Amino acid sequence: MEYQVEIRVVPRRGILDPQGKAVHGALNSLGYKGVGEVHVGRLIQLELEADSAEDAELRAVAMCRQLLANPVTEDFDVRVTEALEGAR
Amino acid sequence: MKIGVVTFPGSNCDYDCYKAARHVLDAETVYLWHGEHDLKGVDVVFLPGGFSYGDYLRAGAIASLSPIMREVREFADGGGLVVGICNGFQILCETGLLPGALIRNRSLKFSSKAVHLRVEKSAPPFTSEYREGQVLRVPIAHGEGCYVAPEAELDTLEAEGRVVFRYCDASGAVTEAANPNGSARNIAGIVNREGNVLGMMPHPERAVEEVLGSVDGAGLFRSIAAYLVSV
Numbered sequence: 269m270e271y272q273v274e275i276r277v278v279p280r281r282g283i284l285d286p287q288g289k290a291v292h293g294a295l296n297s298l299g300y301k302g303v304g305e306v307h308v309g310r311l312i313q314l315e316l317e318a319d320s321a322e323d324a325e326l327r328a329v330a331m332c333r334q335l336l337a338n339p340v341t342e343d344f345d346v347r348v349t350e351a352l353e354g355a356r
Numbered sequence: 357m358k359i360g361v362v363t364f365p366g367s368n369c370d371y372d373c374y375k376a377a378r379h380v381l382d383a384e385t386v387y388l389w390h391g392e393h394d395l396k397g398v399d400v401v402f403l404p405g406g407f408s409y410g411d412y413l414r415a416g417a418i419a420s421l422s423p424i425m426r427e428v429r430e431f432a433d434g435g436g437l438v439v440g441i442c443n444g445f446q447i448l449c450e451t452g453l454l455p456g457a458l459i460r461n462r463s464l465k466f467s468s469k470a471v472h473l474r475v476e477k478s479a480p481p482f483t484s485e486y487r488e489g490q491v492l493r494v495p496i497a498h499g500e501g502c503y504v505a506p507e508a509e510l511d512t513l514e515a516e517g518r519v520v521f522r523y524c525d526a527s528g529a530v531t532e533a534a535n536p537n538g539s540a541r542n543i544a545g546i547v548n549r550e551g552n553v554l555g556m557m558p559h560p561e562r563a564v565e566e567v568l569g570s571v572d573g574a575g576l577f578r579s580i581a582a583y584l585v586s587v
Binding site: 336 | 414421449450455459460461462464502504505506538
């Protein structure tokens with residue numbers, strides 16, 4: 269089966285996130301009120317052949333631990349959906 | 357004595373390292389290509405500065421998986437000397453040869469200037485030619501040099517005397533104002549537990565001749581040479 273995997277990587281809370289701070293300041297200067305903490309991370313999308321959604325998720329988590337996220341500074345979550353027929 | 361300098365796609369301080377090694381030590385120096393598995397019998401491996409793989413994903417992340425890094429890891433595990441400068445430090449953290457990580461400078465700006473470093477530890481193999489407490493003037497040039505690690509890891513580094521260089525002011529005082537990137541505890545360079553792997557953000561190879569504005573980086577190369585002839 270082919271799955272669509274979306275991996276969200278965000279700076280770990282409590283770790284200095286100057287990018288989030290800068291975006292926060294910029295939003296404030298645009299006049300947006302009520303903006304709390306801002307964090308900037310990245311989204312990784314990949315197509316993955318796997319036996320099941322669970323298998324796809326396990327492998328995506330392994331990829332995050334080994335490469336896609338830094339275990340010291342980042343957290344991640346993985347979302348797996350079945351690829352739609354003809355969507356490619 | 358034979359010195360190796362690894363070139364990754366995007367390395368840009370490999371020649372500086374090569375030149376510094378030749379200039380200071382007049383030792384045989386060879387380039388090691390990232391895609392190969394051959395360390396050519398070198399006694400010390402330099403991972404130079406630059407933007408390996410365009411800093412894609414995270415600085416150093418992709419380079420840490422380069423073919424030659426398998427040999428570098430084995431070399432380090434066997435006690436071989438490895439020095440990572442700037443991007444090389446980032447690569448060593450990404451490989452897990454050194455603890456912690458280097459994230460975006462607190463200022464968000466790429467910072468290229470001379471800074472002062474306090475030598476925290478005078479010991480072989482990397483800093484025997486310096487005095488403890490000596491203040492060096494060495495350039496930095498990085499956008500992602502803010503050293504972070506869990507508090508417990510930082511405490512371990514301190515307790516084991518593995519913080520080798522700290523950012524300081526001209527008088528040697530370790531202050532917030534002298535910290536160019538927000539690094540935890542002003543850390544500029546550390547070694548692994550065994551002491552044979554050094555990572556540092558500043559560029560000693562850019563401070564080895566008067567014409568470069570400082571010769572304070574030469575001590576690192578001389579320390580390595582002194583160690584290699586002693587073993």
